[in-house]
Amino acid sequence: MTQWMNQVFCEDAMAGLARVPDGSVDLILTDPPYNLGKDYGNTSDQQSIEDYLAWTEAWIDAALPKLKPNGSLYIFLTWRFSPEIFVMLKKRMTMMNEIIWDRRVPSMGGSTRSFSSVHDTIGFFVRRKDYYFDLDAVRIPYDAQTKKARTRSIFVGAKWLEVGYNPKDLWSVSRLHREHAERVDHPTQKPLEIIERMVKASCPPDGVVMDLFMGSGTTAVAARRCGRNFVGFELNPEYCDVARQRLAALSETGKPVPDPQGQVPAPRKGRGRAKTAPVPSEALEQE
């Protein structure tokens, strides 16, 4: 096994990137701190705006050389800093989509001086025109009712009815609640459904996905479930443990997951959300 592959490294991403050879990654899929004041056991989400944007630009410049020429990048953000960060990326790559993740937040009160924010913003960027993209792997099947309604002769033999439709750029997927089986102990864990769609569309089978900010390891789990490799970094040792436990649980199900580093206890779940530092109520609605 290549030494740097299929491991969650418990370290600063900027240091960890030195392990990864240039031009070796098919997909950078990353969910950095949004700088909304969250407590990840470090101050990464509590920086001044100036420091946050300078730090973001620094990790982007350190990460992009790791991409293959036909590689892609997905980045999770919110409206607060996506304008600035998309401009940074547009100077270096071609922007293909802004995907809106509608977190399906129920209507319960919320802001009184602005509209409640219930979505995250995801940027999809590529380096070259011949970037890898497998739409067929992520098409959504039409339901039986729609198929039946399209039985008129003009639709007969219509391939699109069989292959399903393009997921489009508005993804309505519920954020994770305690009752969700995949939920673990991380305050901003992303749903596998979203991450797996990105992996299947933008990383070839057996390719490599890199996540600089692993959190609970969702990208790693998605990559292994989809038959891809991963490399990732996470500062907080507790989240590293959670990620390794999730990967170990996967390997118990027979998936080809190599032993990450060290001992791996049984997976934990549902210990509640991590502490959140005081932030304006409007910002709290972001996650």
Ligand SMILES: C[S@@+](CC[C@H](N)C(=O)[O-])C[C@H]1O[C@@H](n2cnc3c(N)ncnc32)[C@H](O)[C@@H]1O
């Ligand atoms: C938004 S969360 C990622 C959540 C993840 N997508 C998941 O599904 O669990 C961002 C993570 O980045 C980590 N982090 C912050 N600064 C970092 C750094 N310099 N290097 C590595 N990880 C860092 C934080 O500890 C936090 O867990």
